Amino acid sequence: MSLRVVAPGEAHAAHKRNPGFPLDLDWVERVRMNRSALERRAATLPARRTVKKDWQIAWLLKAVTFIDLTTLNSDDTPGRVERLCAKARNPLRREIVEGLGVANLDIHPGAVCVYHSFVKTAVDALEGTNIPVAAVSTAFPHGLAPVETKIKEIEASVADGAKEIDIVIERGMVLTGDWQGLYDQVRAFRKACGEAHIKTILGTGELATLTNVAKASLVCMMAGADFIKTSTGKEKVNANLPTSLAMIRMIRWFAEETGIEIGYKPAGGIATAKLALDYMALMKEELGTHWLQPHLFRFGASSLLTDIERQLEHGLTGHYAADYRQPMV
Secondary structure (H helix, E strand, O other): OOOOOOOOOOOOOOOOOOOOOOOOHHHHHHOOOOHHHHHHHHHHHHHHOOOOHHHHHHHHHHHHOOEEEEOOOOOOOHHHHHHHHHHHHOOOOHHHHHHHOOHHHOOOOOEEEEEHHHHHHHHHHOOOOOOOEEEEOOOOOOOOOOHHHHHHHHHHHHHOOOOEEEEEOOHHHHHOOOHHHHHHHHHHHHHHHOOOEEEEEOOHHHOOOHHHHHHHHHHHHHOOOOEEEOOOOOOOOOOOHHHHHHHHHHHHHHHHHHOOOOEEEOEOOOOOHHHHHHHHHHHHHHHOHHHOOOOOEOEEEOOHHHHHHHHHHHHHHOOOOOHHHOOOO
């Protein structure tokens, strides 16, 4: 299972952005997900798909480019954001990069993700790099605010330099089947984003069923979402493999029907290199190696990079380092 490491800033020439499509309620109503079947399929993955030795190092280097390096805490400060951006500039310690002979690959995370208040701080700290800043908007994490307020927040983040906007849907619209309302909101958010790419956070742990998750995924894609994302990281249940499988299969179905490729972002609780590899294997099996590029796959994570760096050092030296040798901020 070979992978080519591509820098996050490398554009995919053939990729066409999702223009959005009219809401097709007949299609939405045809969507059904079998939870038991999805859980059985997901449970087989970790045992069947593993990578070892040099292949594992290659996959982990690739995984770094998928990370949206994130800080979304109530006690965030400009200093913390600046330190996170410094880590984004140099995600792996120099001795690891040089020891593995990968300095020429210019490996960086997919983005740095912060609250709107810190977008300008992050943009300034990342000046001169190709690392985009992503802002969580639309009343993150609950999504419960007037639409006009949420649109103004998106516009403010874009004005400050955010290239990606992670919006939050109103879960109640999914639970009550208000697909038109959900579509209209996401369509309005997409318009407010302009050239910035939009990731729609579904809050899957609060949507009750995997069929609801799949329907919400489809409606957001119809409305113009560039990515669909599992969670804010603040819910009791965040990303998991069965939910990911449901969303990925909707991405595949959408691509088959429209020819448009939508990105996928699991978020919340992805803290180990092993789990990251499981998600990558799932993407490869369901969508193909083509989808394993930063413009189509991301991890929403804050501590994942620490474990990846530990695993890479182990691959280089044969020893595991303490976490404090790979401080995040």
